[in-house]
Amino acid sequence: MVHGYVEYEGIVRGIEKSLIPQVYIVSIENPDAKTLFDIHKSLMVFKLNDLVKVTISKVKPQYREGVDLVMSGYVISKKSVSKELYKILISLWGFLLIIETKNKDLFKFLNYMDEVYFKLEVLKQ
Numbered sequence: 001m002v003h004g005y006v007e008y009e010g011i012v013r014g015i016e017k018s019l020i021p022q023v024y025i026v027s028i029e030n031p032d033a034k035t036l037f038d039i040h041k042s043l044m045v046f047k048l049n050d051l052v053k054v055t056i057s058k059v060k061p062q063y064r065e066g067v068d069l070v071m072s073g074y075v076i077s078k079k080s081v082s083k084e085l086y087k088i089l090i091s092l093w094g095f096l097l098i099i100e101t102k103n104k105d106l107f108k109f110l111n112y113m114d115e116v117y118f119k120l121e122v123l124k125q
Contacts, residue, residue, distance in 0.1 A: 005057035006106045008033055009123065012050045023095075028052060028120075032102045037118070038095040045069045046122050055119040056099075056106065069120040073097065075110045090116060 014027035018038060026046075028035040035054055045067065046052055055061050063070045073092035081087050081100070086107035090097040097118055101107065110116065 004059055005055055005061065006103070006109055007053055007055045008103070009051060009053050010035060012046050012048055012052060015044075015048050028054065033106075034100045035097070036100075037092070037097040039069075040095075043069060046120065047125060050122050051124040053119075053121045053123055055117070055121070056110070057117045057119065058114060060117055061119045063119055063121070067122075069118075071095070071097075071118045073116060073118065075112055075114045075116060078107060078110060078112065080107070090118065092118060 008030060010028040010030040010033065012026065013029045016025045018025050022041040023038055024041060024044065026037055026039055061070065071092045073090045075088065076091045077089040079087050084102050086101050086104065088099045088101070088107065088110055099106070
């Protein structure tokens, strides 16, 4: 954690249709974290297998309008699944963001009902 935010990189490993029309479930993975979230088709700024950077911040991050995805929401649940795995659920105004991570700093950084920002930036397509 640096200056009120946490960043990590990952690869978009899955983009699956949801039961809700025009909504997709996205999976981003790296060795230390798996990030799953719902997103409307019109907000997708990435493709399958893109390298992306995820930022979780308590203040609105700098972003490139029309290029990066930035959404705000609230931490609704967090739990320690095991000694080495933590699960965090964030409500993004109706969409759900789930982070499963080995990063204890991210787990400690977030508290219930914290307002947070989720930023997704494509690094390499």
